[in-house]
Amino acid sequence: MSSSIPAINIGESPDYHDLILRDRIHGSLYTSPAVYRDELERIFYGGWVYVGHESEIPEKGNFVRRTIGEEPVLLVRDKKGEPLVLKNRCAHRGNLVCSEHRGKAKNFMCPYHGWVYGLDGSLLDVPYPKGFTQEREDFGLQVLPLVESYRGFVFASFNAEAGSLSDHLGNATNALDRAVEMSPSGDLRLTAGWVKQKFAANWKMLPENDTDGYHVNYVHASFAKVIPSQYDEATMVSEDDLKSQTIDWGKGHTELNFAPSYTDECQWLGLPDASRFPDYVKQLEEAYGYERAHEILRAGPPHTLIFPNLFLGEMNIAMIQPAGPNECVQWHTPLLLGDVSDALNERILRQSEAAMGPSAFLLADDAVIAERQQMALAGGQAWLDVSRGEEREEPREDGSIIGHVSDETTNRGFWRHYQNVMSR
Amino acid sequence: MQLVSNDEQRQIEAFLYREARLADESRYEAWEALVDDDMYYWVPAGDDDQDVEGGLRVSVTADNRQRLATRIAQLKTGMRHSQLPVSPMRRVLSNIEIEPVEEPVKSSAREYRVGANFVLYELRAQSTHKLEVWPGRVEYLLRVGSDGELKMYFKKVMLVHGSEPLSTLGFII
Numbered sequence: 001m002s003s004s005i006p007a008i009n010i011g012e013s014p015d016y017h018d019l020i021l022r023d024r025i026h027g028s029l030y031t032s033p034a035v036y037r038d039e040l041e042r043i044f045y046g047g048w049v050y051v052g053h054e055s056e057i058p059e060k061g062n063f064v065r066r067t068i069g070e071e072p073v074l075l076v077r078d079k080k081g082e083p084l085v086l087k088n089r090c091a092h093r094g095n096l097v098c099s100e101h102r103g104k105a106k107n108f109m110c111p112y113h114g115w116v117y118g119l120d121g122s123l124l125d126v127p128y129p130k131g132f133t134q135e136r137e138d139f140g141l142q143v144l145p146l147v148e149s150y151r152g153f154v155f156a157s158f159n160a161e162a163g164s165l166s167d168h169l170g171n172a173t174n175a176l177d178r179a180v181e182m183s184p185s186g187d188l189r190l191t192a193g194w195v196k197q198k199f200a201a202n203w204k205m206l207p208e209n210d211t212d213g214y215h216v217n218y219v220h221a222s223f224a225k226v227i228p229s230q231y232d233e234a235t236m237v238s239e240d241d242l243k244s245q246t247i248d249w250g251k252g253h254t255e256l257n258f259a260p261s262y263t264d265e266c267q268w269l270g271l272p273d274a275s276r277f278p279d280y281v282k283q284l285e286e287a288y289g290y291e292r293a294h295e296i297l298r299a300g301p302p303h304t305l306i307f308p309n310l311f312l313g314e315m316n317i318a319m320i321q322p323a324g325p326n327e328c329v330q331w332h333t334p335l336l337l338g339d340v341s342d343a344l345n346e347r348i349l350r351q352s353e354a355a356m357g358p359s360a361f362l363l364a365d366d367a368v369i370a371e372r373q374q375m376a377l378a379g380g381q382a383w384l385d386v387s388r389g390e391e392r393e394e395p396r397e398d399g400s401i402i403g404h405v406s407d408e409t410t411n412r413g414f415w416r417h418y419q420n421v422m423s424r
Numbered sequence: 425m426q427l428v429s430n431d432e433q434r435q436i437e438a439f440l441y442r443e444a445r446l447a448d449e450s451r452y453e454a455w456e457a458l459v460d461d462d463m464y465y466w467v468p469a470g471d472d473d474q475d476v477e478g479g480l481r482v483s484v485t486a487d488n489r490q491r492l493a494t495r496i497a498q499l500k501t502g503m504r505h506s507q508l509p510v511s512p513m514r515r516v517l518s519n520i521e522i523e524p525v526e527e528p529v530k531s532s533a534r535e536y537r538v539g540a541n542f543v544l545y546e547l548r549a550q551s552t553h554k555l556e557v558w559p560g561r562v563e564y565l566l567r568v569g570s571d572g573e574l575k576m577y578f579k580k581v582m583l584v585h586g587s588e589p590l591s592t593l594g595f596i597i
Contacts, residue, residue, distance in 0.1 A: 192480050192482040193481050193482050194469070195469045195590075197591075198589035198590060200554075200591075221501070222498045222499075222501040222502075222503035222504040222505075223498060225497075225501045225503065226494050226501060227494060329589040332482075334480075334482055336480060342480075345480055349480050349482060350486070352482060353483055353484075357482075358590045358592050358593040359467065359484055359485045359593040359594065361494070361498060364592045364593065367506065367591075368505045368550045368592055368594070371551035371592075372550075375551065
């Protein structure tokens, strides 16, 4: 299917075995237009990507606009109530069919010449039909061949041969499960809108940084100094006292696991214990039983990157959108929970604003550091070391690898999978 | 719209220009001295018109007084990379409209609702060294304190491009 994306002639594909070694990677991976073109083709159009959440399209006819790689798409709930992903480009002259960010539609009409498409992408109407003699079945909006939800998270692929979603997710389903289980009813509500943050940096710096536990003391030193937080014990004590972990789940999915450093409940919510939200505690106990509920309350939500573009950022959901080799956009929204008190969801929202986005206590600094890295790599001559902790990481039976929270186990996991995908 | 006197207008405009200059020059302590105890500093995420369940809507910035104090404390640590060095900035305020608040939050005080357009030019001196343009409308709520001085207890910055991808906004806008 990737052959349907015409290659732009910007140089030969490099050999990714030359650029990605076991313990180091080449800087041109962040800057080269040829690498970027290959990524669009092999990762964003050739594999599975995250598109949206079912709570964003609760009713038949609801849609949201998204971008996969650089292709505009619509995530739609069709007449049967199933999520569907359509290319948002008219089959006639290639115009953007829908320019609203979200909404509810019975059909989609291209504003250029009035072609009308059904929610399933089929071509319903062509104005002045006598002059158009082609087969209409050949002129629908392209429907992405693979669309599948995992517990409300909708993934899709342009490539019919991309394999199963469960194969793509592998061990990462457990992170999605943990996110869902933060909600007593299992309902998540991605309904608070999105903030979009622009990075003058390559998109891969985001997934890498999202599960890099080593930068926290430095990039976020100013945050640590003014706000006591759950990250103090989780990432900022001495090397031997750190209990958090890096996890390479395989298939490019990586995690910072803070749970081992949490001694009390709701520390992940920036609270000393769960006493502020007794109703939530009760709801979780009723839903999952006492023991599991209190484990959820202690361990908190996942901090997990799902390759290539979904970040389960504790009580945030973030989407990573590439925009050329030297720019990307991160979208984020708070992970609001269904059927809990407004006070709890408001706490989640305010925590989200503190951490994520262009002015936040954390992400503002991450962005500038990423941009400086992009500047430093512009010459394309660097090698980057990702060897940290190779000697002390431990493989587990499920294929995952556990490292010290300061170790580059996650970076290596990302790049190992990237190399596999890019060498196909 | 009820008008204010020429004296009030001059005093309010002087306050706005001072607030703008102190923000432009990253003089955080002097800027914070213009802020009252019930301050809310808000940068919404754009023109989103979706009906929202429970009214919970994610903002770029939504600081109550305490969080604003934390924001300023963070800027003053000398380790806030997104403002190291601080962005050279200049903003222009115009189209200023002032009206008295009929039912003031603090009933004994005189309060004003003020709107203005602004354009802010920022040099992203921390990383890209590109010039960033931040245009928008700003809404203030001001009150005259017991000492006769104006203070600000609400500032809402409505960016023209708030719904689009935004560059790092580490400064006080």
